[in-house]
Amino acid sequence: MQMKSTLIQKLDDKQAIIGIVGLGYVGLPLTIRYCEVGYKVIGFDIDPTKISVLEQGKSYIEHIPGSAIQAAVAQGFEATTDFSRVSEADALIICVPTPLNQYREPDLSFVTNTTDALLPYLRPGQVVSLESTTYPGTTDEELLPRVESTGLKVGENAFLVYSPEREDPGNANFSTRTIPKVCGGFTPACLEVGMALYGQVIDRVVPVSSTRAAELTKLLENIHRAVNIGLVNEMKIVADKMGIDIHEVIRAAATKPFGFVPYYPGPGLGGHCIPIDPFYLTWKAREYGVHTRFIELAGEVNSAMPDYVIAKVGAGLNALKKSINGSRVLALGISYKKNVDDMRESPSVMLMEKLRDLGADVSYSDPHVPVFPKMRRHKFDLSSVPLDYETIASYDCVLLATDHDKFDYELIKKAAKLIVDTRGRYLQPSPHIIKA
Ligand SMILES: NC(=O)c1ccc[n+]([C@@H]2O[C@H](COP(=O)([O-])OP(=O)(O)OC[C@H]3O[C@@H](n4cnc5c(N)ncnc54)[C@H](O)[C@@H]3O)[C@@H](O)[C@H]2O)c1
Numbered sequence: 001m002q003m004k005s006t007l008i009q010k011l012d013d014k015q016a017i018i019g020i021v022g023l024g025y026v027g028l029p030l031t032i033r034y035c036e037v038g039y040k041v042i043g044f045d046i047d048p049t050k051i052s053v054l055e056q057g058k059s060y061i062e063h064i065p066g067s068a069i070q071a072a073v074a075q076g077f078e079a080t081t082d083f084s085r086v087s088e089a090d091a092l093i094i095c096v097p098t099p100l101n102q103y104r105e106p107d108l109s110f111v112t113n114t115t116d117a118l119l120p121y122l123r124p125g126q127v128v129s130l131e132s133t134t135y136p137g138t139t140d141e142e143l144l145p146r147v148e149s150t151g152l153k154v155g156e157n158a159f160l161v162y163s164p165e166r167e168d169p170g171n172a173n174f175s176t177r178t179i180p181k182v183c184g185g186f187t188p189a190c191l192e193v194g195m196a197l198y199g200q201v202i203d204r205v206v207p208v209s210s211t212r213a214a215e216l217t218k219l220l221e222n223i224h225r226a227v228n229i230g231l232v233n234e235m236k237i238v239a240d241k242m243g244i245d246i247h248e249v250i251r252a253a254a255t256k257p258f259g260f261v262p263y264y265p266g267p268g269l270g271g272h273c274i275p276i277d278p279f280y281l282t283w284k285a286r287e288y289g290v291h292t293r294f295i296e297l298a299g300e301v302n303s304a305m306p307d308y309v310i311a312k313v314g315a316g317l318n319a320l321k322k323s324i325n326g327s328r329v330l331a332l333g334i335s336y337k338k339n340v341d342d343m344r345e346s347p348s349v350m351l352m353e354k355l356r357d358l359g360a361d362v363s364y365s366d367p368h369v370p371v372f373p374k375m376r377r378h379k380f381d382l383s384s385v386p387l388d389y390e391t392i393a394s395y396d397c398v399l400l401a402t403d404h405d406k407f408d409y410e411l412i413k414k415a416a417k418l419i420v421d422t423r424g425r426y427l428q429p430s431p432h433i434i435k436a
Contacts, residue, residue, distance in 0.1 A: 003157045021114055025167060030131075030176060031043050035071065035075040044083060054079040061341075062341040090126055091197050094129065100279055108142060122150050127158075127190070127197055133164060136215040139211035154190065169340050178203055181206065182217050186210075216281075218277070223278045227294050228263040229298070250264065266347070268306045268351075269345070271342065278295040307354070312435075327361070330399065331355075332364070334348040334366045335402055336402070346402075348364075351401055371383050393417070396417060
């Protein structure tokens with residue numbers, strides 16, 4: 001009881017030291033937010049390059065300016081690979097990746113390795129919060145026994161919560177502060193501590209009854225997106241066969257003020273969340289003998305999109321008496337969504353690979369990705385091509401994969417011989433624009 005009150009008091013008074021573990025797309029904005037309101041933050045990461053960039057007051061994420069890092073450092077922010085400093089922190093917030101393995105099953109190794117790295121330095125009076133997206137049961141099945149293996153008793157002298165991140169990089173309408181945050185505790189005391197942990201930095205913290213409810217909340221949000229994108233991708237194919245522009249239809253349907261939420265078709269699912277998270281639930285549901293049919297079906301439809309787009313490229317070139325083999329194709333936009341530099345699971349890369357395999361000479365242009373980065377499963381020795389009239393005109397096909405606002409769409413329309421538009425960016429029909 002005493003431990004809980006002392007920790008809550010420290011959090012309320014902003015005297016608590018916040019440890020953020022994993023300084024990526026989720027951990028870094030959270031760090032900045034805690035610093036903004038006056039907490040001292042220690043950031044932990046296993047990547048020494050990130051630590052040294054932060055030490056120089058610089059950022060490695062495009063939408064986070066160096067000035068925000070410098071302001072955090074002025075507020076006492078330190079980044080380190082030294083986990084022995086975990087004992088200095090009153091709160092430890094884990095923001096590490098939760099990918100799928102080669103069998104498309106959850107790979108929790110980052111979460112479990114990180115937790116194991118914290119264990120030797122945990123002490124009474126700390127709260128551990130997991131933010132990584134994961135299946136229901138992760139916090140109480142994986143984190144709880146580990147934390148209690150140190151002799152601590154969760155709910156009494158240590159506190160455990162799950163609070164999923166809802167970061168939306170590149171979305172100018174919402175910030176870490178204004179996105180409501182769901183929080184579940186392993187015990188009621190844990191939840192109280194969790195509410196205090198986030199209450200000072202997030203405008204609205206939404207309590208739920210358990211860590212499992214919080215875990216499933218995050219998955220429901222992302223499954224809802226994946227399934228609706230699958231639906232609209234299927235509608236796109238039907239509309240195309242009927243000679244109807246799906247984007248016109250979505251725009252019209254979106255004028256209904258209730259009961260309809262617009263989702264947009266695209267060349268495939270991208271990013272760290274939507275193509276991956278639903279399968280965390282699929283895997284866990286098997287343990288309960290439940291088959292998640294909507295998730296599988298949406299996955300099937302969405303993962304067929306790159307081939308659908310390639311067929312459209314082939315058809316467009318064919319109409320010009322050309323083949324993909326030997327054609328020069330320029331992919332526009334290679335990050336997974338518009339206006340960001342994040343390449344994770346980008347469908348553009350899959351399109352580029354498929355075109356290259358079919359014999360196309362592939363280039364790309366992306367104002368957010370000047371050089372094709374090193375990726376685990378993909379390799380292109382390419383730099384972004386400048387978008388002037390002559391360059392655009394020199395390609396047989398321009399494939400609009402990610403519709404960044406920085407592109408000059410009028411110029412592209414004027415200069416290109418053939419445009420395959422996967423994002424519905426071009427509203428007016430034109431003989432040299434194919435919707436895909
Ligand atoms: N990126 C998003 O928009 C977003 C949104 C909502 C939820 N999420 C979820 O948040 C989690 C983190 O995602 P992210 O996008 O920040 O990932 P990220 O890859 O950008 O960052 C993760 C960081 O963790 C570090 N790391 C890995 N293992 C570590 C360890 N053992 N100890 C300390 N640091 C370690 C990595 O070096 C990296 O800096 C994932 O579960 C993801 O699904 C991400």
